[in-house]
Amino acid sequence: MQTGHSVAGWAFLPQVSGLQAPDETCRLRASPVLSIKEGSMVAPQRLCRSVLYVPASKTRALEKVGTLDVDSIIFDLEDAVAPAEKPAARETLARALDAGDFGHRQRIVRINGTDTEWGEADARAVAGMECDALLLPKAENPGQVEEVAALVSGTPVWCMMETPRGVLKALDIAALPSVEGFVLGTNDLAKEIGCATGGDRMAMMTALQTVLLAARAAGIACVDGVYNAFRDEEGLRAECEQGRTLGMDGKSLIHPSQIGVANAVFAPSDAETELARRQIEAYDDAIARGEAVAVVDGRIVENLHVETARAVLAKAEAIAERAAG
Secondary structure (H helix, E strand, O other): OOOOHHHHHHHHOOOOOOOOOHHHOOOOOOOOOOOEEOOEEOOOOOOOOEEEEEEOOOHHHHHHHHHOOOOEEEEEOOOOOOHHHHHHHHHHHHHHHHHOOOOOOEEEEEOOOOOOOOHHHHHHHHOOOOOOEEEEOOOOOHHHHHHHHHHOOOOOEEEEEOOHHHHHOHHHHHOOOOEEEEEEOHHHHHHHHOOOOOOOOHHHHHHHHHHHHHHHHHOOEEEEOOOOOOOOHHHHHHHHHHHHHHOOOEEEEOOHHHHHHHHHHOOOOHHHHHHHHHHHHHHHHHHHOOOOOEEEOOEEEOHHHHHHHHHHHHHHHHHHHHHHO
């Protein structure tokens, strides 16, 4: 759960007017394009470099978000909506999803917790909404997640990982067939752990990596937590770079001004795509010669490096098609 930064951020909303299915890959340079879950190939995930929280009760924000260059949207019924407004927010969001053209953007609805008076009603409402997934806050055990999944008639479930219990149960949660992604709730996680939130995040690194490892083991997406200082572009860039280095698929965001940095950092650079092409070409040439290993820039290239290189190119192609479309 993130505190109400998304409401404040939207006060500054600017006027801004897919190797198969390449638009659908969510994997980074060190991750496969296709992943394994429950022993079978699953469909490639969508791009999720930038994942923006939007208050579900704010009509203007709901109208504007469809014009932004963001990969995914979290329509927030939880922290961004005051208690008295929550029932009306469900109706506002349902109308916006019915009427809006959100294009390529993945539509994820964050409900209130299942331990609140609004959670079950939110989940039942999401079952009838034009959305791509439900986001469950404070996911802590498989039974809790399965109860929510049963309410949404096959709608995929994403889980906020933001408590010690949730982190310690991450692998069991990730293995559920209904679960397609994790979002780190680093503000609440820091509060629950009692650690600092700023700087290099070493105080919560065990938790971040535990959740990421569970996601990778299950073949689902993993999106990093928010960066609170939305006017601090340098700090945001540093945290995005750290997240990408760890292996995160993207960054959750509280303000539209953060989208450009996240999209840039979580995209392959020109140098990375050029190296990927050379690695694939060199390896193919080696195989044609009956050799199992190639050498590029003084470093060996094996099949595992080629798999990574193909993932890099797939993501670069997905981004290029998105830009052209």
